[in-house]
Amino acid sequence: MxxxxxxxxxxxxxxxxxxxxxxxxxxxxxxxxxxxxxxxxxxxxxxxxxxxxxxxxxxxxxxxxxxxxxxxxxxxxxxxxxxxxxxxxxxxxxxxxxxxxxxxxxxxxxxxxxxxxxxxxxxxxxxxxxxxxxxxxxxxxxxxxxxxxxxxxxxxxxxxxxxxxxxxxxxxxxxxxxxxxxxxxxxxxxxxxxxxxxxxxxxxxxxxxxxxxxxxxxxxxxxxxxxxxHPAVRQRLHAVKTLDLQRVKTPSERVEALCTAALAHRTGAIAIFVRTVGDARRIASRLLKSIGDDAPDRVALLTGTLRGHERAALMSSAVWRTFLPGRPRDPDAPASFLVMTAAGEVGVDLDADHGAMDLGTLDSMIQRIGRINRAGERSATVTVVATNTDTE
Structure with missing residues (x-):
């Protein structure tokens, strides 16, 4: 009870x-x-x-x-x-x-x-x-x-x-x-x-x-x-998150589609969730290549394989600060991208403006989507890219 x-x-x-x-x-x-x-x-x-x-x-x-x-x-x-x-x-x-x-x-x-x-x-x-x-x-x-x-x-x-x-x-x-x-x-x-x-x-x-x-x-x-x-609770419970479901044929197409969905956002904090470290690294590499010179200040990677000093560096970085709840927002600042595996799904206090992710388990999807537009202050788009084998 x-x-x-x-x-x-x-x-x-x-x-x-x-x-x-x-x-x-x-x-x-x-x-x-x-x-x-x-x-x-x-x-x-x-x-x-x-x-x-x-x-x-x-x-x-x-x-x-x-x-x-x-x-x-x-x-x-x-x-x-x-x-x-x-x-x-x-x-x-x-x-x-x-x-x-x-x-x-x-x-x-x-x-x-x-x-x-x-x-x-x-x-x-x-x-x-x-x-x-x-x-x-x-x-x-x-x-x-x-x-x-x-x-x-x-x-x-x-x-x-x-x-x-x-x-x-x-x-x-x-x-x-x-x-x-x-x-x-x-x-x-x-x-x-x-x-x-x-x-x-x-x-x-x-x-x-x-x-x-x-x-x-x-x-x-x-x-x-x-x-x-409580106004803050009600605002969070009624946060607007629009789901965009895309289907592709192969895992490589899924990686490409996630990159495209993320790069479609010109501003804001964009969270990208995937199941494997390999996919996370491929996406981060693709984003770094697409963005160019200022990419190191706009793209970061969070996986369970990071060592202590690497995690400390990430959490003190400019990219990490753009994902913190209650942060000041600059509407003209270019988009920042945080690519994560399950290491970013649980317990980490993040508030992304939009998200792109592959298809995971129900528990995993609840955690991922819960870190997008947490404060409910704006409308968010969540793109989920899946292959046919993901749903078998």
């Missing part, structure tokens, strides 16, 4: 940190956490602030100290770890700038610290500074990939010595709430987390799964579209 919490009261300090009032589903989630009953799943369309549940859990613990001290946010992609960590770091900085709020977090800790909330990042290619391990009583947010967090919870952490393994298992698997983003992509991790919760008991370890594909659990917290009156 879908949870429908009627408590619409304001969330203390939320607007001070976020700069805007909460959505209805966020109020419902906070109210449930405040009662000590966080929902097991959140099934909300992409672009409606699911990551904010981390902040809501932190704020709810100030009202209900029985909630876990650590929020462990687990994602399936390394690129998402970095982007999410940067976002949560801005929230922690904002909390530190609010003396009364910061003092509430400091009062719940065992040892003094400069930061009211500690942040830990666990992913391959990045050293963990370990600050979140120093004070188990202090509110902490730990962000990591499925492999890194999963191995540590199971006493087999990558790179951990014998003593460190038990420490990480204790900190991540006890007095913690695990938030698994896009749980449908990591069913094994979902099963592990629920097994740990069953062994520990809900008082010591809880899980929340996030999804935007409509495949959440029966007791998931879902968006009440008919009750949601």
């Amino acid at each position: 879908t949870q429908d919490v009627s408590d619409n009261s304001t969330i203390p300090y939320f607007s001070d940190v976020m700069g805007s009032p909460p959505y209805l589903w966020q109020q419902q989630f906070y109210a449930a956490c405040q009662r000590g009953e966080p929902p097991e799943a959140i099934d909300i369309p992409t672009g409606l602030g699911k990551t904010v549940c981390v902040l809501l859990l932190l704020l709810a613990r100030l009202q209900n100290p029985s909630l876990p001290a650590r929020v462990v946010y687990i994602v399936d992609r390394r690129a998402v770890v970095d982007q999410t960590a940067a976002l949560i770091e801005t929230w922690i900085e904002r909390i530190a700038e609010l003396p009364r709020l910061a003092e509430k977090f400091h009062a719940m800790a065992a040892f003094p610290s400069d930061l009211p909330v500690q942040l830990g990042v666990l992913r391959g290619g990045l050293a963990d500074d370990g600050a979140w391990r120093v004070d188990p009583a202090r509110a902490s947010v730990v962000i990591g990939t499925v492999d890194m967090v999963g191995s540590k919870i199971l006493f087999a952490g990558y790179g951990d010595g014998r003593s460190r393994r038990s420490m990480h298992a204790g900190l991540l698997g006890h007095d913690a709430i695990a938030v698994l983003d896009e749980a449908h992509l990591s069913p094994a991790m979902d099963a592990v987390l629920h097994a740990v919760a069953k062994l520990q008991g809900s008082r010591f370890f809880r899980t929340v799964t996030l999804s935007a594909t409509g495949r959440g659990r029966s007791n998931a917290l879902c968006l009440s579209a008919e009750k949601e009156t």
